[in-house]
Amino acid sequence: MKRYIKSLVLAALVGFTACSDDFLTVQPTASQETGGPATEGAILANLGATYQILLFDSYADYQYNSVPLLSDLRSDDIFKGGGDAGDQAVLYKLSQFEPTSVDIPIGLWNIYYSGLSRANNAIISCENAVDVPENKLNQLKAEAHFLRAYYVHWLWKFWGNIPYFEEDLEEPYMAPQYTADEIYAEILEDLEIATAAGALPMNTNSANDGRATRAAALMLKARVVMYQKDTDKYAEVMADMQTIVSEGGYSLPDYARIWSREGEFGPGSIFEANHQADGKDWGAAWTGFGTNLPRFISPNELTGFDQLQIDQQLENGVPESELDTIPYEGGWGFGPVRTDLVSVFEEGDERLAASVNKFAKGTYTERFQDTGYFMAKYAAREDYNDAPFNPDLNFENNVRIFRYAEVLLNIAELEVVHGVAAGAMTAQDALDLIRERAGLETITADVDNIKLERRREFVGEGMRFWDIVRWGDTNLLNEDIPEYSSSRTWEDYMKYLPIPQSEIDKTEGEFKLEQNDGYN
Template sequence: MKKIKIYAGLLLAASVAFSGCSDDFLEVTPPTSNPIEEYFTTRDHVYEALISAYDPLHWPDWAMSQYNPINIMSDIMADDIWPGGASRTDNQYWHLMMNFEANPENCMTGLWTCEYSGVKRCNDVIKYIGWAGDNIGDEEKASWMAQTRVLRAYYYCNLWKFWGNIPFFMENLEFPYLAEQIPADEVYNNIIAELEDVINQNVLPMKWEDTASEDNVGKVSQAMAYMLYAEMVMYQNDSERYGKALSYMQEIINSQQYDLLPSYADIFEESGEWGMESIFEINYKDDNAVRSWGSPLVAGGTVLPRLISPSEWASNAGDDSGVTNGWGFCPVRLETFQRYAEGDQRRDVTCFDANAHGTYEHRYQDTGYFLGKYIAKSENNKDQAADGDLNFNNNLRVYRYAETLLNAAELLVRTGGDAGLAKTYLNRVHNRSGLTDQVDATIDNIIAERQLEFVGEGKRYWDLVRTDKATTTLVPDSYGYRTNTWSESKKYLPIPQAEIDAAQGTLTQNNY
């Protein structure tokens, strides 16, 4: 299900070249010759700006000449997948991140730019809504403001988790376009207060439904805001807010508007997109998609399946998996496959056994297993109209109801709440996998269940860091791939050197 219409005329209205908050990055030109103050006074034009604020969600997989799929960039630092590729120099900064030796000259710059592009566009919408005055009804205006503020919090959340101490601005900058860098804890305090304000207004629906006049599925919902809030509170270990985060999780549960899909495999099929388990996804499409290497920011599909699928692929005779060729990045670790119990249906969905289905080129760090959740299938880019590599239609699952249940279980344990209810929530997820045993609700068991449930979904690394398990889990391996141990100084990545240089002495490098 592909929802939220994209208005291509405005999607590239803002330059995305960001160096130290440069003026190119902040300048917006409307897609007409009208002055910007006149253009953004109508309802339709402000709505275009709102849709354009969603668009940077789609960019990180390939933008600014880098592959930065947001689910992969944290998972390569954890213990479920390898970076892979042709060699250690293929997407070298991935391998440096995996070994905790990232450096500011060769690091993840694309995601930094994408997320600040999102922040900038959100700030624009908030400004333009004021310009439109009575041309937008009060109810619609409140909804648009709430969506925009939650989106901005989401972009800042990603910047905060990866870099911590970041330039922070809630209104777009004027010359000389330099934002104050604030400490990670202050970033958190600002974003969480913003989220609390939006949530308390209660103007967003728990779940969007399409109407006869408008496609709504895909917009930020109250449930998405709750999930973002819980993610931040739990990562910060903000015990004073655990109770509030728990109440939000239980509000989602008690709303009965979401549920687990009966089959784990169905979650990652096209038919499972925006299903009853989905709280928030990033939409991609192949239908007449024109995203290309020359126009990577144009709305369309994603390159993620091509990246993570076996290279030089040839299916066995009679194989019905539908898998097509990839580039051999992100092989799933052998230990990940072995971690699943016999009968756990998540194993074969998560770990595509390439040797059982065909032949392929065994590239660096090969294990024979690839991330089945987003594996490249020929049916998923067959309707694209530009470049097949960039236009797979696999939506990226950001928040699922399974995580709501596991968040609630963990928060109940951490707050000394109903142990039986925590166990019920945990085992709803555990037993959906096909396993019939009952698991006690302890922090260790919940974190272990999260690992099995969310491989390749960008959750594991943050779980290890926030639970103080990173220093004992992210250690040298027996293969010689990871030779360094994670330490607290590795929590925040180096800020790209180009940003340091452009900031005229106003940015302090992280002590990585």
């Protein structure tokens, strides 16, 4: 499904040089020098290059960088999987809370710093706009500030105390290191611009699906504020969530439909990365539109059908002769789902079959930490990849970043867990809507039920680990499971990963990066 963002990115590629391996040296071409007069076309080229970073969420910089996967690896939802412990050993160490400054997913660092640099160029071009109508300029500026906040918030979540800059850097291309609290303040400054009333539309239409909206900016603000545990702003976030409910026009579509091609940019989608089956190549680290995540997480040499989907249809009275099964493709067997996660779903919960796949033994090749369960939402589906080359890298599954369900569960959590006055939509109302869509009866909106509902709703979307950390429920992360080669103990300093040693080595003097506490 070709959407607006692909056209915007293609326009950007005409105006930009290829991305450098050094995040501090991403530069526009001479025709769009930063600081010079910028036409609307020049601004759009800068903005398109900034949006392009969203498409690097699986393979880029010659590494596997899926944020949902790398987030969930540290949760209690999935194991690392793959061929063995040494297959993508960086990911195994991440899952065991044993990363080092050398064995680290540095691809995330490089990708999101490229996003920061590109967003800076877009913002500067807006500040130097020529003959751009004020309302259009305000929208473009708000989009650029939203994207900068989005990219920086991932660097902040993973590393905390990071270098930060908003202008082009001169040699030797070093930037001061901010504390995590200082970075939080910078993110909020960007979001103040992005969330300003009238700057961005609350929703999009088919002509510009994939572009930032005010709802997306409000959702990012909610994630950042709640992760920071900034209680002084909880009432603001509650008001923001109520605004999305009343003004956004969003709703909860059929859960299984969300993850199909037909479910892209559906009524429950607030923001998603728009992938296309085209363009990614093993030898070109910063190109293309496809995603590798489906191949990465699907069972190896698969020949069977998803048993959970079949069981659900049989329970719903569908005759065996009329069963409708999604034809899945095989993959590399990473991210097997833990059996404990499957057990938290109630009988009749329609989200289970849409979130988790189960394949019978003998219908795939069992790999490391195999449980028989795999993540379904982004699983490799037949006919979702017609790339002319390198199909492993070029699935078209869009990654859903913000969904309306999160708005509702934020409302429920803010009222019940944090004691914030709700408004028109109450915690019980919100929880009832979530459960009704899942085919379940109403239950009391208490702390345990809201946390559990959030876990069920967002399986495989990279939410669980961050929720556990901000709730302070990190005892759930301690484990010793020899049969699955997983033994780990959580310490509070592990909230942040170690700063990559290669980045520390590039700095000196007043810009010398300091390693995060707890790491050598």
